[in-house]
Every structure is written in C-alpha cells, then in structure tokens.
Amino acid sequence: MELRQLEYFVAVVEEASFTRAAERVHVAQPGVSAQIRRLERELGHDLLDRSGRTVTVTDVGAAVLPLARAALRSVESAKRTVEEMAGLVRGVVRVGMVVSCGIMDLPELLSSFHALHPGVEITLAEANSDALISSLVDGSLDFALIGYAGDAPAGLSVRVLADEPLVAAVAPGDPWYGRESVPLDELLERRLICLPPGTGLRGALDEACGARRPRIAFEASAPPMVITLAQRGLGPAILALSMTEGLHAVRITHPSPRGRLAFAWRTEGPHSPAARALIRLCSMAAPSETAASSP
Structure with a gap:
C-alpha cells in the first residue's frame, strides 16, 4: 500500500x-x-x-x-x-487587516516577522471585518486583524486585543455634549455617523438595535473620516471608546453595545509552519488572558 x-x-x-x-x-x-x-x-x-x-x-x-x-x-x-x-520556516503567509486600525501596529509586527524569517513571502490586504472573516474561513487568508461583536466567529480562534464599549461621540455644541450616557431608544432618534455594514463597529451597533434600524446619515469607510464628520458638528459618531480623542464620549445604555478587535485564524488547519510562526509572534502582542485559543 x-x-x-x-x-x-x-x-x-x-x-x-x-x-x-x-x-x-x-x-x-x-x-x-x-x-x-x-x-x-x-x-x-x-x-x-x-x-x-x-x-x-x-x-x-x-x-x-x-x-x-x-x-x-x-x-x-x-x-x-x-x-x-530544522528551522525551515518558509512559504507564503496571507494576512488581512481592518481598515485604519490604530490600536495595533500590524505592519511593525510583520516587519519583525520578516526579519526573523526572510524566506517567507508575506501578503497583506485591507478589508472590512465580514470580508476578512469569510476569507479566513475559506482559506484565502491565514491570519487577520478583525473587529466583531458577541462571540468569536464560527470556525475561528481569536486573541482579543481590545474589548470596548461603543459610545456616541459628539462635538461641542451638540445637544448631548456634556452628558454621561444616552439610552439606545434615544440614540435611535438621532441621525448618526458610522462605519458601513460589514465592519465590527457597525455589527455591534446593529446587534444592539435588534429588529430596529439606526438612522445612519453619514457612512464612512474608515474611523478618521467618521471622527472628522462628528468634529464638524454633523451628529453623533458611533465609535469605540478609544477612538474618541477630540470628541465627548457619551455612553450608550439599555443595552450597552461592545466591540472587539482581535487577531484571528482558522481553528482547524492545516496551518503552514510559516503561518503558525506568525500567529505565535502576533499572539505575544496581546494579553494572554484574552486568548480564546492558541495555535
């Protein structure tokens, strides 16, 4: 045989x-x-x-x-x-990341990985979280930095980098400027600024709203533009708490949506030696207690 x-x-x-x-x-x-x-x-x-x-x-x-x-x-x-x-880590590692993520310097980590394993070819693509998750599940990507709400996406292991409340961020002059919190029912009466469907932040907002639809007046593909629109007084911006510099953050209550940013990879391999080496390196950048599983 x-x-x-x-x-x-x-x-x-x-x-x-x-x-x-x-x-x-x-x-x-x-x-x-x-x-x-x-x-x-x-x-x-x-x-x-x-x-x-x-x-x-x-x-x-x-x-x-x-x-x-x-x-x-x-x-x-x-x-x-x-x-x-034998130390023969080589091949190709396909990496994805959410657009304009400021919490984790993924390019710096990839640079460190390249210095350790110069024989490995690295590719990097930006997309929204839903697209990245689909690419991880179908094997088009080996590893990605994603945003999501609720439990970890099916079929993926994650190492959480940030788990934050979503807030309504407003500029001086907004009716909510100075408030500490706003219930979701009241939030839904305002015209909002937010990231598009398919992103982790929008997924967290939509999950909190349930069957109700938020009134999204301005939709921007990256957080910096969302922040800029809010700074110009165009309405509350739905952001993670860490993104609100220069704006006043108003907590959303009843319920209080949360978003997560995480490294993610397929739970079931096979993972190449190069992909596993990158997962190990990037996982070291996150607090060990946030790991959902290890490679």
Whole structure:
C-alpha cells in the first residue's frame, strides 16, 4: 500500500469523478485508475462503485476513507514537524487587516516577522471585518486583524486585543455634549455617523438595535473620516471608546453595545509552519488572558 494510492482514492471520493480527481492530483486519469485498482487488489475488496454516472464509495470504501484521510494528515503533520525542527520556516503567509486600525501596529509586527524569517513571502490586504472573516474561513487568508461583536466567529480562534464599549461621540455644541450616557431608544432618534455594514463597529451597533434600524446619515469607510464628520458638528459618531480623542464620549445604555478587535485564524488547519510562526509572534502582542485559543 502506497500513500499516493490513498491520496488518489480520497481525491476520487471527494470529486466523485476519476477525471476531476486526476486533474486535482496532476496525474493522468489512467494512472489514477490503475493505482486504485492495485489498492483494491491488495485489500481484496472494491472501494469504489463505478457502475453509475458518478463514482460512489462502497461500504468497504466508506470504512477505509477516514483511515486514508487520517494517514494523509499524519504524513503532512510529520513533514511540517520536520520542517519546523530544522528551522525551515518558509512559504507564503496571507494576512488581512481592518481598515485604519490604530490600536495595533500590524505592519511593525510583520516587519519583525520578516526579519526573523526572510524566506517567507508575506501578503497583506485591507478589508472590512465580514470580508476578512469569510476569507479566513475559506482559506484565502491565514491570519487577520478583525473587529466583531458577541462571540468569536464560527470556525475561528481569536486573541482579543481590545474589548470596548461603543459610545456616541459628539462635538461641542451638540445637544448631548456634556452628558454621561444616552439610552439606545434615544440614540435611535438621532441621525448618526458610522462605519458601513460589514465592519465590527457597525455589527455591534446593529446587534444592539435588534429588529430596529439606526438612522445612519453619514457612512464612512474608515474611523478618521467618521471622527472628522462628528468634529464638524454633523451628529453623533458611533465609535469605540478609544477612538474618541477630540470628541465627548457619551455612553450608550439599555443595552450597552461592545466591540472587539482581535487577531484571528482558522481553528482547524492545516496551518503552514510559516503561518503558525506568525500567529505565535502576533499572539505575544496581546494579553494572554484574552486568548480564546492558541495555535
């Protein structure tokens, strides 16, 4: 029994086609068929049912499939372990970050990582949190700095950098200037300034509002513009408390929405040695008690 036979078998089952499996493993279709036939002869049973329009797995094949996958995962794990122990951290790490985040200097961390591992290619893209989360889940990104409300997004592990209340930030002359707090019901009567849907701050506000819709008069893609609009007296800006320099922060109550900023990565790998090394380095920048899980 050879590992390539197990790889071809898993590929055929997952693709339900010898042709697509051959394209996936970059081998001619007759070669895939021949190797699986050899595997079946060695085991003494058919693993695949080839009688229909699509290839399906037999009962014996269904029993073998999880074992084949486990064997392939073990081999991949062994390869990664050898690479790490030999200090051969290399490859590509794909990183994402929310737009205009001032709390964490991610470029500085990436610079430190590059100095430690110059053989690793790093890519960086900015997007809103919803897009970053989707890219982490589907594997397009290895690691990202995201904002979110409530529990950690499904399928991701996080290390929280900030967990702050949302406030209504106003300039001198605003009717709320000098107030300590405002109930959400009263907030919904005002025309607000906020980040767009898909961002962590907007998600926290929308979650607090429930079925009600806040009146967003001005929408800006980055916090500096939201702050500038509020400073010009155009209304309350919905911001995290740490973003309100130059404005008066009014606490929102009943309920009190909160937003989180966090490093995030897929809970389930496989993570490359390079990605794991970056996760470890960046996780050291956050308080250890805020970790939801570790790589």
